[in-house]
Amino acid sequence: MMPEQVLEEFRNAGALLEGHFILSSGLHSGVFLQKMAIFSEPPRTERLCRALAEAIRERFGPVDIVVSPAIGGIVPGYETARHLGARAIFVEREPGKPFQLRRGFAIPKGTRAVIVEDIVTTGLSARECLASLQDQDGEIVGAACLIDRSGGRGEIGVPLLSLVTLDIPAYPADALPPELAAIPAVKPGSRAIPV
Numbered sequence: 001m002m003p004e005q006v007l008e009e010f011r012n013a014g015a016l017l018e019g020h021f022i023l024s025s026g027l028h029s030g031v032f033l034q035k036m037a038i039f040s041e042p043p044r045t046e047r048l049c050r051a052l053a054e055a056i057r058e059r060f061g062p063v064d065i066v067v068s069p070a071i072g073g074i075v076p077g078y079e080t081a082r083h084l085g086a087r088a089i090f091v092e093r094e095p096g097k098p099f100q101l102r103r104g105f106a107i108p109k110g111t112r113a114v115i116v117e118d119i120v121t122t123g124l125s126a127r128e129c130l131a132s133l134q135d136q137d138g139e140i141v142g143a144a145c146l147i148d149r150s151g152g153r154g155e156i157g158v159p160l161l162s163l164v165t166l167d168i169p170a171y172p173a174d175a176l177p178p179e180l181a182a183i184p185a186v187k188p189g190s191r192a193i194p195v
Ligand SMILES: O=P(O)(O)OC[C@H]1O[C@H](OP(=O)(O)OP(=O)(O)O)[C@H](O)[C@@H]1O
Pocket: 023, 024, 025, 069, 070, 071, 072, 073, 117, 118, 119, 120, 121, 122, 123, 124, 125, 126, 154, 188, 189, 190, 191
């Protein structure tokens, strides 16, 4: 799937939002990719994740396990795993704790796993996901996402592939451009805002 087709799916799903958003990293942005508008439509999710699975197979070879950071990664992780013929597991946070594998999930010795994210902005969530897997015996061969909005600068710790790479501006709270400072901010994601 070409990058323009991916963006067309986001546009048609109403997933390209403009406003003032506080992102998972704490950065602020005038653009938010509301992936849940995609994941609430199974046919659209299937098309995108089939393309992601093809890109993963081509770049990383055979994959046994897809592991995703909750909440946003769970649906694309499952759907991408379905196309790869792989198992789908996820890491999640208990309040105040870092990501961890729970529910009996594991990456056993001899298996090859890929991290599947929905959106990468700074790479923080994918890095934290990778860090939570350090005690697993299998190999994490790479990471993949639908859209990398970091301009390719997000460092994960393993190679990252994306269906589309965009460079969308994001700002620290104390360096907002006037057009963002003028409107109230909303925080769409599930990471707790640091107090
Ligand atoms: O690359 P980053 O700077 O980490 O930003 C991207 C992350 O932000 C969102 O998750 P969020 O923590 O908002 O929660 P969600 O998965 O529940 O949407 C998104 O799902 C990615 O995981």
